[in-house]
Amino acid sequence: MDIVVCIKQVPDPDYFSQIVLDPVTKAIRREGIPLIMNPVDRNAIEAALQLQERFSGKVTVLTMGPPQSREALEEGLAMGAEEAVLLCDRAFAGADAFATAYTLAAAIKEFCPFNLVLCGSETVDSGTKMVGPMLAEFLDIPYATNVRAMNFVTEGICLAETAIENGCMKVELGLPALITVNKAINEPRIPTVLGIMQVASKKLLMYGANGLGVPPEKLGLAGSPTRVASLFDFKQKRRLETLRGDPQHVASKAVAKLREWHAV
Amino acid sequence: MVRPDMSRHKEIWVYAEQTAGHLARVGLELLGKASELSDKLGAGLACVLVGYRGEKLASELLSYGVEKVYFVDDPKLEHYQNQAYAGVVADLVEEHRPEIFLFGATEMGEDLAPCIAAKVGTGLTAHCVDLRIEDCDGALILHQTVPGWGGGKRVDIICPRKRPQMATVKPGVFTVPRHKRNAGGKILRVTPQLHEKHFRARTVEVQKGQACERPVEEAEVVVAAGWGVNSLGSLDLVRELSDLLRGAVAGTRPLLDKGLITQDRMIGQSGKVVGPNLFISLGASGAMHFSTGFERAKFVLAVDQNPQAPIFQVADVGIIGDLREVLPCLIEEFRKLKKAM
Ligand SMILES: Cc1cc2nc3c(=O)[nH]c(=O)nc-3n(C[C@H](O)[C@H](O)[C@H](O)COP(=O)(O)OP(=O)(O)OC[C@H]3O[C@@H](n4cnc5c(N)ncnc54)[C@H](O)[C@@H]3O)c2cc1C
Ligand SMILES: Nc1ncnc2c1ncn2[C@@H]1O[C@H](COP(=O)(O)O)[C@@H](O)[C@H]1O
Numbered sequence: 001m002d003i004v005v006c007i008k009q010v011p012d013p014d015y016f017s018q019i020v021l022d023p024v025t026k027a028i029r030r031e032g033i034p035l036i037m038n039p040v041d042r043n044a045i046e047a048a049l050q051l052q053e054r055f056s057g058k059v060t061v062l063t064m065g066p067p068q069s070r071e072a073l074e075e076g077l078a079m080g081a082e083e084a085v086l087l088c089d090r091a092f093a094g095a096d097a098f099a100t101a102y103t104l105a106a107a108i109k110e111f112c113p114f115n116l117v118l119c120g121s122e123t124v125d126s127g128t129k130m131v132g133p134m135l136a137e138f139l140d141i142p143y144a145t146n147v148r149a150m151n152f153v154t155e156g157i158c159l160a161e162t163a164i165e166n167g168c169m170k171v172e173l174g175l176p177a178l179i180t181v182n183k184a185i186n187e188p189r190i191p192t193v194l195g196i197m198q199v200a201s202k203k204l205l206m207y208g209a210n211g212l213g214v215p216p217e218k219l220g221l222a223g224s225p226t227r228v229a230s231l232f233d234f235k236q237k238r239r240l241e242t243l244r245g246d247p248q249h250v251a252s253k254a255v256a257k258l259r260e261w262h263a264v
Numbered sequence: 265m266v267r268p269d270m271s272r273h274k275e276i277w278v279y280a281e282q283t284a285g286h287l288a289r290v291g292l293e294l295l296g297k298a299s300e301l302s303d304k305l306g307a308g309l310a311c312v313l314v315g316y317r318g319e320k321l322a323s324e325l326l327s328y329g330v331e332k333v334y335f336v337d338d339p340k341l342e343h344y345q346n347q348a349y350a351g352v353v354a355d356l357v358e359e360h361r362p363e364i365f366l367f368g369a370t371e372m373g374e375d376l377a378p379c380i381a382a383k384v385g386t387g388l389t390a391h392c393v394d395l396r397i398e399d400c401d402g403a404l405i406l407h408q409t410v411p412g413w414g415g416g417k418r419v420d421i422i423c424p425r426k427r428p429q430m431a432t433v434k435p436g437v438f439t440v441p442r443h444k445r446n447a448g449g450k451i452l453r454v455t456p457q458l459h460e461k462h463f464r465a466r467t468v469e470v471q472k473g474q475a476c477e478r479p480v481e482e483a484e485v486v487v488a489a490g491w492g493v494n495s496l497g498s499l500d501l502v503r504e505l506s507d508l509l510r511g512a513v514a515g516t517r518p519l520l521d522k523g524l525i526t527q528d529r530m531i532g533q534s535g536k537v538v539g540p541n542l543f544i545s546l547g548a549s550g551a552m553h554f555s556t557g558f559e560r561a562k563f564v565l566a567v568d569q570n571p572q573a574p575i576f577q578v579a580d581v582g583i584i585g586d587l588r589e590v591l592p593c594l595i596e597e598f599r600k601l602k603k604a605m
Binding site: 013014016017019020021026028039096097098101122124127128129130132133134136137138141142143144145146159162163164165166167168169170171172173174177224225226227228229230231232233234235236238239240241242243244247248250251252254255257258259261263264 | 371375378382387389416418421465467474475518533542555571579584590
């Protein structure tokens with residue numbers, strides 16, 4: 001079973017409170033913010049490696065991003081993926097979920113023969129949960145999202161258990177298919193020292209827009225149906241009273257205020 | 265003022281999600297907002313309902329003042345089937361070309377909407393917290409508001425060229441409108457063109473249970489823990505406060521990520537949107553992604569040690585201090601109050 005795992009490098013959520021938007025370009029200012037692999041994408045890699053151990057085949061990690069996203073791919077290789085593909089080009093910049101999925105689909109069709117595509121259920125930095133289903137549509141394959149268990153009845157049929165509100169849905173998928181996994185599906189392995197040493201000998205291929213055979217107007221910002229129109233301050237209507245000082249005193253004052261407002 | 269283009273009758277669509285003969289509440293919430301948008305845009309208001317034997321649901325939708333219900337009816341569509349649902353809804357979109365198409369950001373809505381957007385080649389904005397029609401150089405465009413980075417910022421996303429303009433919205437962001445009697449809308453029954461290809465993914469079973477705890481969105485008091493509670497070593501005191509006020513414990517994303525709360529307890533843009541009488545935030549910095557989730561709360565009490573934390577911009581009363589010192593005192597004060605009552 002050949003599996004492509006789509007992964008993304010994202011700002012470390014521990015530093016989210018330091019991120020601001022550039023008022024002019026409206027893009028994220030991420031100088032000084034450490035980058036990590038999107039956490040649930042590790043679960044997708046783990047799921048792929050477990051399937052590869054069972055059915056054999058090849059696991060490829062794929063990302064579209066700036067040059068440093070290579071680090072996330074190397075981490076995927078260290079976990080045990082066989083090959084990595086980096087889609088990196090100025091022309092890809094500014095892509096929304098639609099253009100991202102479109103580009104990933106073009107690359108998968110061009111470079112990565114597959115039976116299964118795995119994604120994370122969502123990224124921590126944009127969290128749209130859209131790239132997976134859109135990618136499936138562009139690849140013209142069935143999909144299931146937010147999957148917490150995969151049961152391969154045979155190598156060609158997967159019974160996926162997807163998490164829904166207060167319950168689950170069982171979806172039967174005939175391969176080729178795409179699945180987005182959530183964190184409940186497994187416990188991702190930590191790369192071993194051997195795994196890390198093997199990275200240097202593995203293939204990490206890089207492609208730009210030229211190799212994809214897609215017109216430039218389909219890529220990046222140009223290929224994105226949505227864009228940022230404006231950035232503005234938003235204030236809730238609140239009383240904004242602040243208290244500081246002796247803990248006992250402020251606690252008592254705060255409760256008195258809530259009482260006065262009939263909030264308790 | 266620019267007059268709406270009436271040369272072609274525009275429509276705003278709302279996807280009316282149903283499971284096992286019940287309409288999801290979020291669909292009705294969207295109808296309220298969509299009706300506002302339709303007035304601004306001079307457009308009609310329609311719903312899309314997919315399922316089997318949903319006549320009752322279709323008429324229920326009409327009672328909210330919907331002009332048309334496109335009702336796709338087929339025994340094969342009794343359960344949610346992502347490919348088949350996406351296929352038939354995308355066909356409807358291609359045929360009628362609505363201006364705007366709104367979905368609830370439920371698990372099914374989030375599974376379905378992106379596939380439809382990709383099929384019809386348009387954009388989709390996830391987890392909007394507000395929707396407005398604005399005049400952009402003479403064109404009336406849907407502004408889809410989402411939280412931005414850096415405290416008190418929000419961002420408007422637009423889809424300038426492609427149609428429909430599509431968005432998902434979490435349950436609880438908008439409120440269900442009142443019934444309108446004799447609204448006079450009509451039900452248009454659609455017989456879908458289903459192919460084998462539509463069932464390459466096939467839902468074989470849907471299990472829906474009851475929530476084991478009372479859902480946070482129903483609680484009158486919500487006590488939300490932020491990453492600052494880490495300093496307390498456990499959620500025990502947070503629970504104590506919540507129990508005292510007969511509230512529900514909730515939290516921010518770092519707490520979900522570290523496994524301290526469950527998915528259905530995370531407040532915010534990608535979690536639950538609540539409107540309790542009292543919302544208490546303990547050790548959360550107040551990112552817009554989070555504070556968006558309790559905009560409808562009547563009163564907000566916040567505790568944080570960082571006086572610069574944006575949480576104080578969304579609090580009615582804010583205590584600047586260390587939770588380890590303040591929280592025990594707060595519990596004590598609430599206990600005293602309870603005794604006195
Ligand atoms: C697309 C997207 C969607 C998102 N959706 C959500 C969402 O739905 N919900 C959500 O919560 N987040 C969401 N986030 C994440 C959000 O941006 C913030 O990162 C998150 O809300 C921060 O959580 P926090 O306030 O608990 O942690 P932090 O920002 O780390 O804040 C911790 C706070 O604790 C205080 N503190 C520490 N120790 C103490 C102490 N001893 N006493 C008192 N105070 C103390 C600190 O001063 C600080 O203000 C989303 C992000 C993105 C990009
Ligand atoms: N730039 C990207 N490159 C590769 N995969 C991506 C990219 N962006 C998103 N994904 C995949 O899509 C999933 C969901 O992302 P999102 O739609 O942003 O929530 C992620 O967990 C990844 O598996």
